[in-house]
Amino acid sequence: MAVTRRGLLVGAAAGGGLVVAWWLMPRSYRTPLVATSTEHVFGAWLKIAADGVVTVAVPQLEMGQGITTLLPQIVAYELGADWRQVAVEPAPVSGAYANLPLAKKWMALWDPNFAGLSAAADDLIATRFAQSNRFNATAAGTSLAAYEMPCREAAAAARSMLAEAAAARWGVASEECEVENGFVTHAANRASFGELAEEAAEVTPPDPPPLRPEPPREKPLPADVDGAPAYPRIDLPSKVDGSYRFAGDVRLPGMVFASIRHGPVDGSELAGFDIKGLAGIRGIAGIVQSKRWLAVAADTWWSAETALQAMKPRWSTAAPVNSTDIAAKLDTLLTAGEAHMIAETGFGGEALQRVDIGRRYEVEPAYAAPLETATAAARYEDGRLDLWIATQAPEQARLAAARAIGLAAEDVALYPMPAGGSFDARLEHDHAIEIALIARELAQDGPRPVQLTWSRRDELIRARPRAPAWLLLGAQLAKRGTNGEGGAIDAMRIRIATPPAALEFGKRLFGNLTTTAAIRETTGKPDPLACEGAVPPYQIPALLVEHIPAEIGLPVGRVRGNAHGPTIFAIESFIDEIAARAKREPLSYRMSMLGSDVRLAACLQRAAQLAEWDGGVDRSGQGLACARIGEGPDAARIACVATARQGEGGVRVIRLSAAVDIGRIVNHDIARQQIEGGLVFGIGIALGNPLRLRGGLPEAASDAALGLPTLGDCPEMRIEFLASEASPADPGELGAVVAPPAIANALFSATGLRLRRLPLLSDGI
DSSP states (O other), X not given: OOOOHHHHHHHHHHHTSHHHHHHHSOOOOOOOOOOOTTEEEETTTEEEETTOOEEEEEOSOOSSSOHHHHHHHHHHHHHTOOGGGEEEEEOOSOGGGOOHHHHHHTHHHHOTTTTTSOHHHHHHHHHHHHHHXXXXXXXXXXXXHHHHHHHHHHHHXXXXXXXXXXXXHHTSOGGGOEEETTEEEETTEEEEHHHHHHHHTTSOOOSSOOOOSSOOOOOOOOTTOOOOOSSOOTXXXXXXXXXXXXXXXXXXXXXXXXXEEEOSSTTOEEEEOOGGGGTTXXXXXXXXXXXXXXXXXXXXXXXXXXXXXXXXXXXXXXXXXXXXXXXXXXHHHHHHSOOEEEEEXXXXXXXXXXXXXXXXXXXXXXXXXXXXXXXXXEEEETTEEEEEXXXXXXXXXXXXXXXXXXXXXXXXXXXXXXXXXXXTGGGOOHHHHHHHHHHHHHGGGSOOOEEEEOOHHHHHHTOOOBOOEEEEEEEEEEEOTTSOEEEEEEEEEEEEEEOOHHHHHHHHHHHOOOHHHHHHHHTTOOOGGGGTTOSOSSOOSEEEEEXXXXXXXXXXXXXXXTTXXXXXXXXXXXXXXXHHHTTOOHHHHHHHHOTTOHHHHHHHHHHHHHHTOOOOOTTSOEEEEEEEESSGGGOEEEEEEEEEEEETTEEEEEEEEEEEEOSSOSOHHHHHHHHHHHHHHHHHHXXXXXXXXXXXXXXXXXXXGGTOOOGGGOOEEEEEEOOOOSOOOOOTTHHHHHHHHHHHHHHHHHHSOOOOEESTTTTOO
């Protein structure tokens, strides 16, 4: 009989609960930070050096979202440090940095049998899982929710310890000392953090830490005002001058460089290659072949890539995936497939006695296509593996690499590197497994570090795109006398045919399953996370949301916006269609259904003002959409008006006006960057090209084939944040999910054509 953790827990529950109590009991951790000879460690979050430099540990992947500025900013504010003395380093993988909100959100992915016992039980089990498994993944906009308070508490404790050390020197009460701008002062006495660091590190940390009365916040600026940021991005200067080091910039003595070829579809097997193709290519360091890929290492990456091209690897492939087959399968399932209830509110499905208006919306797979392709470096020596990699889930990547080459987890050291973009692509860890195998193979002739970089082709064919979704929306409308429908929605039903993408992703991330095994394990299972955003922000008397799990033969995963992208596109397009049919003005129609959500109503009103909304009348070229991501008062909200105009080459989107409520703003400049970036990402989703699959391969395997927006394609953007006392919410997904429906509604207003498929120009106009 195999002994598992769950088996132990179940057995303990039957026999007294001792093991359950042990596993759930709180634990403490030694600080994972390592100090230099001039540094002193203050807990798990910061170090202070003799020269006064405050180094903040960041346990999240920097992938352009600015987390290596946000968390240090929180520490600097609470500590009383001068921003010019703050530095940053990636935090080592440790249970001290557990991402508790994300562990709870994804509980159904790593332990579905325990999920939903009760709120208190879920919190406790998620905490123990995250700490025991060193789960500090970067995803789902949880960074501030997970780490703002730990950063504040660590900095507040250090501030108190510095004040205690200074007070002991001067013979005064520590409460009378001021800590600001990197100095501790009392009357005429003044000492820098560096001068006090050694003594302060010996002080017993206060419990609880004395937090400042107000959390860090910045006031929102008007849309047309650019203010100098109080906390400029730490990573910006080095990114501008090129000295910032991404995963692809790692260089080690004697390093060789590897390129790789994967089969066209998941499950492809290497059938052969032409070894004679290597003739005349210099600098080849080794060939490594696996069942499903072929890699070549050489003195330069270009030599390795040239060698792979010359070797012409061949693959045996069964049942290649085609876009037409995927569409046909989703089309059939949408109306005839077995549906599972995901959400039911109000009077539920029984209230829908008739369908006064029904529409179908189709959303193609969406690819992350990050600027930096999958890249990792490794050194295998004496039964140990050193791994340099950009990953959103470092512990899961480390464990996957260890298992791949038969090492214990403690024999693999992972050094977190920043990513040149990700959009959730770096939640996958195929390249961690591959580089481990390549490094071990090359080490047979002596230790030699190697760097693996996927080509653009391989990044696309091995990517797990956001799942395609076919959605069928039907509404029963209120009667208005004898004149037919008045437009108010009495009941709504939403059917979504899409793969159980979150469950499939969870099997890969937490179960270390292959893509084929993950699909097999999740086929036919309902997946609420694959249907996120399907409950509209409107107060509809009766709502039923159903998921039809679809097995499409294509591995799918997470991409910016995730399930909110398809669901919000369909809902906001549908609301616009109902308003047009009822001859209702789109803004007032939405406002009439918002009920008590005054924050989203304020976003709609302000976005309309920014855009000089004219009512969205026929041929005005203005389209409106709104979105809410998250639950309860801490949800993020956005409203966006897209303006389209006829010009050379057809209709163009010339302006996006957005009003945003993300609660308390920690860094206004970074929040605005995130909204702008999300809107541009959403433009690519709306107006880009679909990546058609034929014989399992993209018809054009390059980023250019996606039709991503260039600088010249980007419209004017007017963005304004609304002041709010709510907890901070993540802005990163908002623009990406609200732009497509706003653009679709604008194109309808400008042309009279209703486009119900993403990308909007999939089939031309």
